[in-house]
Amino acid sequence: MNIENAKSQMRKGMLEYCVLLLLKHHPSYASDIIQQLKDAELLVVEGTLYPLLTRLKNDGLLRYEWQESTQGPPRKYYALSEEGEQFLAGLDGAWMELSNTVNYLKNIHLINNIEAK
Amino acid sequence: MKKNITINLCGRLFQIDEDAYELLQNYIESLRASFGKQEGGAEIADDIEERIAELFDELKANGTEAITIDHVKDIITRIGKPEELAGEEDETPNGEKEGHRYDSFHTAAQDIREKFRARTAGKRLFRNPNDKMLAGVLSGFAVYTGTDATWWRIGYALLLLGSNFFLFPLLRLFHLGSFSFSFNLTFVLLYFILAIAMPTPNTPKQVLEMKGKDVTPQNLADVVIEDKEPVQRRRGCLGSVFSVIFSILAAIFIGFATFVGIGLLVCLLLIIISIIVVFTVPAASGLSLPFDIGYLHLPELISVHPWIVITFIVGLVLTLFIPLYAIIHMLLSKAGKVQAMGIGQRILWIVIWLAALCSMIPALVWIQQQEREHYTAEITKKYEYQGVMMSQEDRKFLRRGDWNLIKAENCDHYSYSGYYEGNPNLRFLDVFNENCEEVFQAERREAVKPGVFYLEFSVRTEGPGPCVYVIGDSVMLKSMPVSETPGMGWVRTVIENIVVSGDSIAYGVSSDEAFTGQPCRAQWFSATDFKLTRTGDLPKSK
Numbered sequence: 001m002n003i004e005n006a007k008s009q010m011r012k013g014m015l016e017y018c019v020l021l022l023l024k025h026h027p028s029y030a031s032d033i034i035q036q037l038k039d040a041e042l043l044v045v046e047g048t049l050y051p052l053l054t055r056l057k058n059d060g061l062l063r064y065e066w067q068e069s070t071q072g073p074p075r076k077y078y079a080l081s082e083e084g085e086q087f088l089a090g091l092d093g094a095w096m097e098l099s100n101t102v103n104y105l106k107n108i109h110l111i112n113n114i115e116a117k
Numbered sequence: 118m119k120k121n122i123t124i125n126l127c128g129r130l131f132q133i134d135e136d137a138y139e140l141l142q143n144y145i146e147s148l149r150a151s152f153g154k155q156e157g158g159a160e161i162a163d164d165i166e167e168r169i170a171e172l173f174d175e176l177k178a179n180g181t182e183a184i185t186i187d188h189v190k191d192i193i194t195r196i197g198k199p200e201e202l203a204g205e206e207d208e209t210p211n212g213e214k215e216g217h218r219y220d221s222f223h224t225a226a227q228d229i230r231e232k233f234r235a236r237t238a239g240k241r242l243f244r245n246p247n248d249k250m251l252a253g254v255l256s257g258f259a260v261y262t263g264t265d266a267t268w269w270r271i272g273y274a275l276l277l278l279g280s281n282f283f284l285f286p287l288l289r290l291f292h293l294g295s296f297s298f299s300f301n302l303t304f305v306l307l308y309f310i311l312a313i314a315m316p317t318p319n320t321p322k323q324v325l326e327m328k329g330k331d332v333t334p335q336n337l338a339d340v341v342i343e344d345k346e347p348v349q350r351r352r353g354c355l356g357s358v359f360s361v362i363f364s365i366l367a368a369i370f371i372g373f374a375t376f377v378g379i380g381l382l383v384c385l386l387l388i389i390i391s392i393i394v395v396f397t398v399p400a401a402s403g404l405s406l407p408f409d410i411g412y413l414h415l416p417e418l419i420s421v422h423p424w425i426v427i428t429f430i431v432g433l434v435l436t437l438f439i440p441l442y443a444i445i446h447m448l449l450s451k452a453g454k455v456q457a458m459g460i461g462q463r464i465l466w467i468v469i470w471l472a473a474l475c476s477m478i479p480a481l482v483w484i485q486q487q488e489r490e491h492y493t494a495e496i497t498k499k500y501e502y503q504g505v506m507m508s509q510e511d512r513k514f515l516r517r518g519d520w521n522l523i524k525a526e527n528c529d530h531y532s533y534s535g536y537y538e539g540n541p542n543l544r545f546l547d548v549f550n551e552n553c554e555e556v557f558q559a560e561r562r563e564a565v566k567p568g569v570f571y572l573e574f575s576v577r578t579e580g581p582g583p584c585v586y587v588i589g590d591s592v593m594l595k596s597m598p599v600s601e602t603p604g605m606g607w608v609r610t611v612i613e614n615i616v617v618s619g620d621s622i623a624y625g626v627s628s629d630e631a632f633t634g635q636p637c638r639a640q641w642f643s644a645t646d647f648k649l650t651r652t653g654d655l656p657k658s659k
Contacts, residue, residue: 030164030167030168031168031171034168044197045194045195045196045197045198045201045202046168046195046196046197047148047165047196047197047201047202048197048201048202050161050164050165050168050202051152051155051161051202053164054156054157054160054161054164055157057157058156058157071174072129072170072171072174073127073128073129073167076164
C-alpha cells in the first residue's frame with residue numbers, strides 16, 4: 001500500500017461529494033468542473049468525471065440543460081436537482097461527522113494530555 | 118514529413134497528422150467499447166469526444182496548425198485510458214481459484230484447453246514480419262502460443278527431414294504403408310500454404326492483436342512509434358538467401374496463379390454456356406458442346422431427380438468459381454486494390470469449396486451411373502418390327518428404308534454401320550449368324566411407270582449363298598460376289614434389262630435357300646445403295 005494509492009482512494013470517495021458541492025450554487029458545464037477540481041488537485045485524469053456525471057444524472061441527483069456558448073457548439077450545463085440537494089444535505093451531515101471524528105482522533109492525545117493533568 | 122488529414126470532430130474541423138488520427142480513432146473506439154457495457158455509455162463517450170474537440174480548439178487557439186501524435190498522447194494522458202475510467206466501481210477479481218481435480222478425462226481436457234486459451238487469449242494468428250526466416254509462419258505460431266520461435270523451427274526442421282523415417286512405420290502400423298507419397302514435400306507445401314493463408318498484420322491494431330496486447334491508446338502509440346523507427350529484422354545470411362528464393366517463388370507462384378485463373382475462367386464460361394445450351398436447346402445431346410455434358414442427359418434427369426442434378430451443377434460451378442475468386446482476390450490484394458482476406462474468411466471459402474467438391478463428385482458419379490444403366494437398357498431393349506424383335510436402331514433403319522421382311526430367322530442383327538463410301542456413320546442392311554444359319558429375305562417395292570430398268574447396288578458377303586433379286590415381270594437373281602478382303606470389300610453390281618409391264622417393281626436381298634436355290638455359306642452379308650434407273654419404254658410387243 002503506497003501513499004499515492006491511498007490518496008487516490010480517498011479522492012475517489014470524495015469526488016462525488018465535491019462535484020455536488022461545486023454545482024450547489026453555480027450550474028456549470030463539464031470543462032468548468034474539471035478546471036475547478038484540477039485546481040483543487042482532486043482530479044488526476046479528466047475522463048473520470050464523465051462517467052460520474054452520467055451516473056449522478058441517471059440517479060436523479062443532477063439534471064442538465066443545453067446552453068448556447070459564445071464559442072463553439074451548445075454545452076451541457078449541469079445543476080443539482082431537488083433530490084440532489086437533499087442528498088447533498090445528507091452528505092454534508094455525514095461529512096461534518098466524519099470531519100469531527102477525524103479531528104477528534106487526530107487530537108485525542110492532546111485531550112488525553114489535558115485530562116491527565 | 119507526414120501526411121495530414123482534416124477531420125470533423127463534433128462538428129468542428131481539425132488538421133491532424135495521419136498517425137495521430139489513427140491513434141485518436143483507436144482511443145475513441147476503445148472508449149466506446151469500454152463504456153458500451155454500462156448504462157449511458159454512449160453518452161459518456163460523446164461527452165468525452167466533445168471534451169477532446171474542446172482541447173483541440175484550445176490548441177488551435179494557441180497557434181497549433183496541425184495536431185500531432187504527441188498532442189494526442191498528451192490528451193490521452195490527460196483524459197485517461199479506458200481502463201482507468203471504467204474502473205470507477207471496480208470489484209476486486211476473485212483471486213481464489215478452485216483446485217482442479219482430474220476426476221475424468223473431460224475435466225483434464227478442459228483444463229488443457231483453458232491453459233492453451235490463457236496463452237493464446239485475445240491473440241490472432243498472424244505471420245510475424247518482425248522475426249522471420251522465410252515468411253514468418255513459425256514465428257507467428259510462436260507469438261500466438263507465447264513460446265520461443267526457435268523450438269518451432271527445430272521442430273519443423275525435424276519434421277521436414279525426418280518425417281519419412283518415423284511417419285512411414287507409423288502408417289504401416291495402420292496398414293496404410295502402401296501410400297506412396299513424400300512427407301517432406303507435404304511439409305514444404307504445408308509451409309507455403311500457411312504462408313499464403315496466414316495474413317500479416319498491417320495496422321497497429323493488428324500488431325497488438327498478434328501479440329495479444331490490449332488495444333489501448335498507450336500500446337497503439339508504442340506500436341506507431343516503433344513502426345517509424347527502422348525495423349531491425351533478425352535475419353541471418355541463410356535467411357536472406359531464403360528470402361530471395363522465396364520472392365522468386367512468390368513471383369513464379371503469381372504467374373502460375375494468373376495462368377490457372379485464366380484457365381479456370383475459360384472453363385467456367387464454357388461450362389456455363391454448355392449448361393445453358395443443354396437446358397434451352399431441345400435435343401442438344403447431338404450437338405458438340407464446348408464442354409461435353411450432353412451425354413449426361415441432364416434435362417431428362419432433372420425432371421426425375423431435380424436435387425441431384427442441381428447439386429451437380431451448383432457444385433461444379435462453385436468448385437471452379439471459388440478458386441477463381443480466390444485467385445482474383447489474391448492478385449488484387451497483392452496489387453493493393455482490396456484488403457487481404459481474414460483467416461476466418463479464408464477458412465470459410467475453403468470449407469465451402471470442399472463441400473461443393475464433395476457434393477459435386479458423388480452427384481456426377483451417380484448421374485453417370487444412371488446414364489450408363491439407361492444406355493445399356495436402351496441398347497439391349499428389343500422392339501417389334503413386322504413381327505420380328507430387334508434393336509431400336511435396326512427397326513429405325515428398316516422402317517426408314519421401307520424394307521419388308523419376308524423372312525428373318527436366326528439373325529443377330531439387321532443393320533450395321535461401317536466404312537462405306539467414306540462415311541463411317543452410314544447404316545446399311547447387314548445380317549449375321551456365326552454358324553451361317555441366317556435365313557433372311559427383305560424387299561422393297563417401288564411404284565414405276567412400265568418400262569425397262571436396271572438396278573445398281575453395293576453388296577458384300579463373307580461366303581457364297583446370299584443373292585440380290587429383282588421382281589419385275591420375272592424374278593431375276595444375282596449372287597453376291599464373295600469379298601476378297603474381309604470387312605470391307607464392297608462390290609458395285611448391276612442387274613440389267615428388267616422389264617416391268619406392271620406399275621411396281623420389288624427388289625431385295627435373300628439368303629433363303631428355298632428362294633435362291635443356293636445354300637447359304639456366309640456368316641454375314643451386307644447390301645446398300647440400291648439405285649433403280651429407267652432406260653426406256655417397254656419393247657414393242659411382237
